[in-house]
Amino acid sequence: MTSLSTAGPSSLRTTARALLRKDAGPWISAYMPVRRPWNEMPTNRAQLRRVLEEARSQAAVAPLSESEVEPLVEPARALQDAPAFWDEDFSGLALFLSPDTRLALRLPFAPAATTVVDQLVHVRPLWRHLSPDGTFFVLGLSAGGTELFRASRHHIETVPLEEGPATLDEVLQFDEHISSLRYHTKTSPGSAKGGRRSALFYGHEDAGDRRYVKEGILRFFRALDNAVRDVVEAVRPMPPLVLAGVEQLRGLYRHVNRYAHLLEAAVETSVIAPESRTWDADALHQEAWSVVRPRLEQALEDARTRFHARPEQTAANPGAALLAAVGGRVDTLFVAEVPEAWGVLHEDRHSLALHDQRTAGDIEFLNAAAVRTLRADGTVYVTNGDAVPGDGSVAALLRY
Numbered sequence: 135m136t137s138l139s140t141a142g143p144s145s146l147r148t149t150a151r152a153l154l155r156k157d158a159g160p161w162i163s164a165y166m167p168v169r170r171p172w173n174e175m176p177t178n179r180a181q182l183r184r185v186l187e188e189a190r191s192q193a194a195v196a197p198l199s200e201s202e203v204e205p206l207v208e209p210a211r212a213l214q215d216a217p218a219f220w221d222e223d224f225s226g227l228a229l230f231l232s233p234d235t236r237l238a239l240r241l242p243f244a245p246a247a248t249t250v251v252d253q254l255v256h257v258r259p260l261w262r263h264l265s266p267d268g269t270f271f272v273l274g275l276s277a278g279g280t281e282l283f284r285a286s287r288h289h290i291e292t293v294p295l296e297e298g299p300a301t302l303d304e305v306l307q308f309d310e311h312i313s314s315l316r317y318h319t320k321t322s323p324g325s326a327k328g329g330r331r332s333a334l335f336y337g338h339e340d341a342g343d344r345r346y347v348k349e350g351i352l353r354f355f356r357a358l359d360n361a362v363r364d365v366v367e368a369v370r371p372m373p374p375l376v377l378a379g380v381e382q383l384r385g386l387y388r389h390v391n392r393y394a395h396l397l398e399a400a401v402e403t404s405v406i407a408p409e410s411r412t413w414d415a416d417a418l419h420q421e422a423w424s425v426v427r428p429r430l431e432q433a434l435e436d437a438r439t440r441f442h443a444r445p446e447q448t449a450a451n452p453g454a455a456l457l458a459a460v461g462g463r464v465d466t467l468f469v470a471e472v473p474e475a476w477g478v479l480h481e482d483r484h485s486l487a488l489h490d491q492r493t494a495g496d497i498e499f500l501n502a503a504a505v506r507t508l509r510a511d512g513t514v515y516v517t518n519g520d521a522v523p524g525d526g527s528v529a530a531l532l533r534y
Contacts, residue, residue, distance in 0.1 A: 138212065138238055141239050141240070143240060158235075161255045164185040175220060207231065258501055272422045273387075366393060405417045473500065
């Protein structure tokens with residue numbers, strides 16, 4: 135029997151993308167919220183039992199025999215007696231169980247309790263929190279530490295850059311003329327969010343010394359810009375880049391920047407602890423997400439505008455959207471999370487039949503359209519029903 139593997143929030147998007155490429159079904163896809171206080175363990179166990187029981191109840195129409203469904207759910211059932219698994223900091227749980235996959239994915243959000251047994255992995259409850267892509271980068275600039283972060287709406291992590299000086303102090307210490315031009319924190323501890331203090335450079339007050347310091351910083355930022363672009367330009371589509379730090383340093387970096395997607399809006403303070411001079415990643419994430427979120431929401435509005443502007447290149451019912459997705463023709467798919475549309479797909483004949491009620495051998499059309507669109511590098515927005523263009527549960531903007 136295949137053992138249960140686990141993954142955490144840091145690998146959420148990578149794990150989801152890997153699941154989308156898998157075909158071997160049937161799949162049990164189960165989602166549940168997780169109560170965090172230590173004394174809520176019985177509640178979590180009971181919720182886990184309920185979602186697994188729902189999988190058993192759906193097995194007959196999947197169709198799965200009892201001898202086939204039990205090996206799928208057995209590894210997940212063992213989580214009820216695994217207290218160490220629940221000790222991690224997470225708000226939801228997703229289980230993906232198939233003949234060759236047993237995966238428990240800890241989530242940084244709390245999904246509604248949902249269980250679906252289908253021939254494809256069920257991604258809509260997960261993708262709602264991943265669409266739009268939401269990948270962005272944050273470049274923190276301070277005298278004591280320059281650091282690049284990769285982030286999404288739920289996660290942030292440090293990205294290593296090529297070897298070289300990591301701080302302005304390291305760069306400037308090799309220049310005899312500015313060896314005495316150091317950095318300090320002029321602002322009071324309470325003048326920035328969370329008691330952080332912003333690093334500022336200082337030295338002799340004559341114009342020549344200030345110019346010399348500026349030239350040293352610009353040299354460093356040119357090298358830094360090259361290293362940053364090596365990382366962010368490898369991501370497709372190219373993500374937004376947010377600067378964080380005091381205005382003087384942000385202004386100098388913009389002077390040398392050559393990355394086309396550097397945002398004008400910025401995190402306007404150095405979110406660093408003055409004692410350790412390291413970036414507070416959680417606080418930085420919160421500030422940077424507030425900068426990036428309007429841009430990502432605008433991308434959704436722009437997609438809706440394109441949909442309404444090209445009615446001849448649209449599909450607005452589950453069957454038509456699925457057929458277009460199977461053919462790789464969907465550029466952007468809007469789909470509601472909650473409704474289900476069951477039917478049979480004859481892929482070899484490029485035909486299908488939608489059923490009023492689920493029957494043995496059916497697949498869920500809305501989920502299948504989302505999976506096929508993502509496999510073909512399309513964009514999928516999982517939204518509330520009233521946010522889907524038109525009056526239905528799905529709408530597709532076609533490539534041709």
